[in-house]
Amino acid sequence: MTASSSSPPSEPSAASEAADTARGDAAVALRGITKRFPGVVANHDIDITVRRGTVHALVGENGAGKSTLMKILYGMQKPDEGTIHVDGEQVSLHSPADAIARGIGMVHQHFMLADNLTVLENTVLGAEKLHGIGARARTRIRELSDAYHLGIRPDAVVEDLGVADRQRVEILKVLYRGARTLILDEPTAVLVPQEVDALFDNLRELKSEGLTVIFISHKLGEVLSVADDITVVRRGTTVASVRPEDTTSQQLAELMVGSELPSPETRESTVTTTPMLAVEGLSLSATDTDGVVRSVLDGVSFTIHKGEVLGVAGVEGNGQAELVEAVMGMRDPDGGTVTLDGEDISHAPTRRRREDGIGYIPEDRHRHGLLLDAPLWENRMLGHVTEPPNSKGRLLDLKRARADTQRIVAEYDVRTPGIEVTAASLSGGNQQKLIVGREMSHHPKLLIAAHPTRGVDVGAQAQIWDQIRAARREGLAVLLISADLDELIGLSDTLRVMYRGRLVADADPATITPEELGSAMTGAATGHLEHQESQEPQESQNDDAPEGGGSR
Numbered sequence: 001m002t003a004s005s006s007s008p009p010s011e012p013s014a015a016s017e018a019a020d021t022a023r024g025d026a027a028v029a030l031r032g033i034t035k036r037f038p039g040v041v042a043n044h045d046i047d048i049t050v051r052r053g054t055v056h057a058l059v060g061e062n063g064a065g066k067s068t069l070m071k072i073l074y075g076m077q078k079p080d081e082g083t084i085h086v087d088g089e090q091v092s093l094h095s096p097a098d099a100i101a102r103g104i105g106m107v108h109q110h111f112m113l114a115d116n117l118t119v120l121e122n123t124v125l126g127a128e129k130l131h132g133i134g135a136r137a138r139t140r141i142r143e144l145s146d147a148y149h150l151g152i153r154p155d156a157v158v159e160d161l162g163v164a165d166r167q168r169v170e171i172l173k174v175l176y177r178g179a180r181t182l183i184l185d186e187p188t189a190v191l192v193p194q195e196v197d198a199l200f201d202n203l204r205e206l207k208s209e210g211l212t213v214i215f216i217s218h219k220l221g222e223v224l225s226v227a228d229d230i231t232v233v234r235r236g237t238t239v240a241s242v243r244p245e246d247t248t249s250q251q252l253a254e255l256m257v258g259s260e261l262p263s264p265e266t267r268e269s270t271v272t273t274t275p276m277l278a279v280e281g282l283s284l285s286a287t288d289t290d291g292v293v294r295s296v297l298d299g300v301s302f303t304i305h306k307g308e309v310l311g312v313a314g315v316e317g318n319g320q321a322e323l324v325e326a327v328m329g330m331r332d333p334d335g336g337t338v339t340l341d342g343e344d345i346s347h348a349p350t351r352r353r354r355e356d357g358i359g360y361i362p363e364d365r366h367r368h369g370l371l372l373d374a375p376l377w378e379n380r381m382l383g384h385v386t387e388p389p390n391s392k393g394r395l396l397d398l399k400r401a402r403a404d405t406q407r408i409v410a411e412y413d414v415r416t417p418g419i420e421v422t423a424a425s426l427s428g429g430n431q432q433k434l435i436v437g438r439e440m441s442h443h444p445k446l447l448i449a450a451h452p453t454r455g456v457d458v459g460a461q462a463q464i465w466d467q468i469r470a471a472r473r474e475g476l477a478v479l480l481i482s483a484d485l486d487e488l489i490g491l492s493d494t495l496r497v498m499y500r501g502r503l504v505a506d507a508d509p510a511t512i513t514p515e516e517l518g519s520a521m522t523g524a525a526t527g528h529l530e531h532q533e534s535q536e537p538q539e540s541q542n543d544d545a546p547e548g549g550g551s552r
Contacts (some may be wrong), residue, residue, distance in 0.1 A: 026088060027052040027181050027212040028073065028104075033082035035068055037425070039417030042068040044236045046082070050181070050229075055203055055213045057223040060233035061257045061457035066216055067427065069233070070183050073214075074106045075099040086181075105174025106183040109428075109455060110366075111166050115159040119152055119169050123176050130176070144175050148205050163316045164195040168202065181212040186455055188222055193485065193518045200226045218457050220249040232256055257459035270307035271493050275339075276477035277304040277327070277446050282336035284322055296322045297333070298501040304446070309468070309478040311492030311509070313485065315521045319501035320481045321363060324450050327479065328360055329353050341445055354383055359444030361435055361452045363481070365428070369435045372424035376416060377405040379423050380438050387442060408437035412463065429456035436464050440471060447471065450481040465491065485514035497521060 026049050033046035043065045050056040060066050071077040073084065075093035084091055086102045093099050096106070113122050124130075124137045131137040138154045145152040150168045158166060167187060174182055184203075188196045203213050203226060217223050223230060224244045232240040232255045240255045284297035296319050304310045314320050325331040327338055329350035338346045345353055354360075360383065362368035370379050381390040381401050389400035405419045412433045416426055423431055436452065449468065453461045468478060468491065482488045488495065488509075495507040497520045507517060 025051045025053075026085070028214070029085040030069070030073065031083045031085070033069065033072060033079050033084075035065075035072060035077060035079050039421065040425075041236055043072070043079070045238075046233070046236075047238050048231050048241075050212060050214060052087075052212050053207055053210050054228035055207055055215055055226055057215045057217060057227035057230045058233065059217060059220065059223055059230060059252060059256060061429070061459050064233045064256070064457075065236040066233055067185070070106065070185065070214070070216065073099065074104060074183060100174075100177050100179070103178060103180035104183070105177060105179030105181070107167070107170040107174060107185065107187065109186040111170055113158050113166060113169060115157075117158060118154065119156050119158065119161075119172070120154040122158055122169060123154075123173050127177055130178075140176065141172065144172055148175065148202060148209070150202060164191055164198065167191070167199065171202065180210075181214065182206065183214045183216070185216045186218070187215070188217065188219060191483070193514050194522070195518075196222065218455070218461075220252045220458070223252070224249060253458050256457065269493065270473050270475075272306040272308070272475070274306045275303050276306050276308075276341055277479065278337075278339040279303070279327065280337045280339075282323070282326060282338065283334045284326055284331060285334055286322070296501050297326065300336070300501075300503055302496060302503060304477040304479060306445075306475040306477055307472055308493045309472060309480055309491050311480045311482065311488040311495045312498050312503075313482075313488055313495060313507070313517055313521050314498035316483065318498050318521075320498055321450075322501075323498070324363070324448055324479070324481060327448060328358065351386070355386060357442075357445035359439035359442060359447040361432075361439055361447070361449045363450035363454075365431055365435055370423045370431060373422055375422060376409070376414075376419040376426075376434060377402045379434060380405040380408060380419075382438070384438070384442055404441065408434065408441060412437040413460075429460045432456050433460055433463065436467060440467050443471075445475075445477065447476055447478045448481075449478055451483060452480070453482075453484065453487060461487075485517050489514065489517065 028048070028050040030046055030048045033043050034041070035043040046065070046069055048058075058066050058069070068077060072079050073093070075095045075098045078094070084093060086104065091102055093102070099106075114125070117125070120138055120141060123141055124133050131140045141152065141154045144150070150172055152165075152168055152172050158169065161169070171182065187199060191199060203215070206213060215223070215227060224247070227244055230242045230244060230247070230252070231238055232242070232252065234256060242252075280301050282297050282300040283295065285293050286296045287293050300323060302310060312320055312323070322331060326333050329345070329348055332347060336346070337344060340353070340356055340358065343356070345356065366372060369382075371382065377398075381396075384390055385396065389397060389404045391397055402419060408414065409416060409419060414426070414433050414437070415430050423434070426434070432453070432455065439447065447468070452468070453464050456464070468476075472478060480488065480491060489512060490509075492509045495509050495512070495517070496503045497505040497507060497517075499521070505520060507520065
């Protein structure tokens with residue numbers, strides 16, 4: 001294990017660089033990569049060698065420069081300094097097309113798929129010249145699916161696929177284009193444990209066929225289980241190259257952020273008997289792309305008390321997003337009631353709910369949490385323009401809003417050169433910290449937290465968990481939606497399982513394991529679950545829930 005947490009590694013000599021890149025087992029070698037943006041150095045003197053036929057993990061805190069580095073390798077950014085070698089040959093990549101031509105493919109954290117198209121149509125889009133758009137393309141897709149055990153059906157509509165299958169479609173897309181080196185950006189962020197195991201089986205299959213995988217992740221336990229080599233990036237430069245057998249999660253966390261691996265576990269109870277949010281018989285219908293009306297929420301009932309975190313577990317697409325939107329007022333329910341602190345808000349506008357004390361960390365920070373082209377101080381005001389310090393009477397108070405943005409940046413360790421830069425210039429984790437700081441600054445009665453630590457590093461995770469725990473001790477009620485089952489189990493006082501628009505079972509956070517919870521999310525029963533009984537008749541439908549996958 002080689003590491004230097006205090007100073008960057010020394011620059012390799014020309015002789016050593018030539019020796020490294022000439023080796024037959026190097027699929028990719030990055031040497032001296034430096035990339036500067038106005039006010040910030042994203043990468044400085046990065047050195048990485050990725051051996052062919054291995055899974056190479058790239059880990060580091062938010063803002064460490066991982067995404068920028070991978071964009072450089074994929075041709076989306078041009079380095080200011082340094083060299084890139086692919087299969088021993090120095091290359092210059094001006095676009096993703098150049099990278100694809102060199103056998104490099106990238107699966108982004110946010111999937112690049114058209115929901116209304118089939119797997120085949122998504123796969124051939126932009127690559128029609130390879131195998132056409134008909135029988136030859138379908139045959140090639142089936143060959144790749146069978147060779148790497150992806151289980152892909154060419155004629156399936158993407159909208160009908162679960163998140164794990166969509167990810168396999170993205171992998172198929174890059175394989176279809178001839179990729180020999182795959183970059184996977186946070187591939188397990190939205191997967192339950194069983195799906196993670198299946199993905200890792202896929203990665204091992206790719207590796208056994210001689211393909212190379214670069215795996216970006218914040219989940220250090222997963223990195224240790226699947227990677228052959230690990231590179232740690234900190235503050236824009238490489239600080240360690242390690243093998244999994246020579247390190248631990250705690251050591252990796254210390255290399256990344258200089259602190260121990262955080263735990264979400266909260267066992268001291270702060271739950272009171274005072275209801276803060278009461279949802280009774282909530283029902284909601286939606287019209288799909290074929291014009292068919294279907295139920296997305298079916299008689300959902302629950303109560304969250306002051307000082308309580310209610311966690312809702314479920315495979316993505318089972319109604320969690322619609323539940324959040326109904327409580328926030330973004331969707332008007334067909335039936336049922338929503339009561340906040342004793343007041344019926346079932347049909348109240350979102351702005352009133354915000355002013356009444358609902359904080360909101362959205363699932364998709366880009367679509368619902370930020371104005372990417374606006375400066376940070378404007379983003380600090382979003383959702384709270386009628387409240388201090390953003391306004392005084394009927395007028396906006398820009399001076400105080402700017403000052404409070406500076407406070408949030410300092411208190412939540414938002415890595416930025418200043419509050420005048422745009423939100424788009426921040427890394428995903430720093431964007432998330434800004435949102436959490438904004439919402440917690442208004443001392444909400446109820447916090448709706450949808451995937452609050454998705455795509456953030458261990459240091460930012462610890463900070464967000466601490467903020468939620470501290471506010472919970474002061475009486476905050478929290479509705480927590482998360483794909484991170486350790487987070488759900490660790491933070492929640494009460495756990496409910498959501499399946500096809502219904503709350504079908506309770507789970508005890510003190511005894512249930514992530515594997516048992518993952519099984520319950522797909523409709524399978526487990527000994528640590530309690531099915532909904534007759535005291536809440538609109539939820540007592542678990543026995544009718546079909547077996548199998550929970551994605552709609």
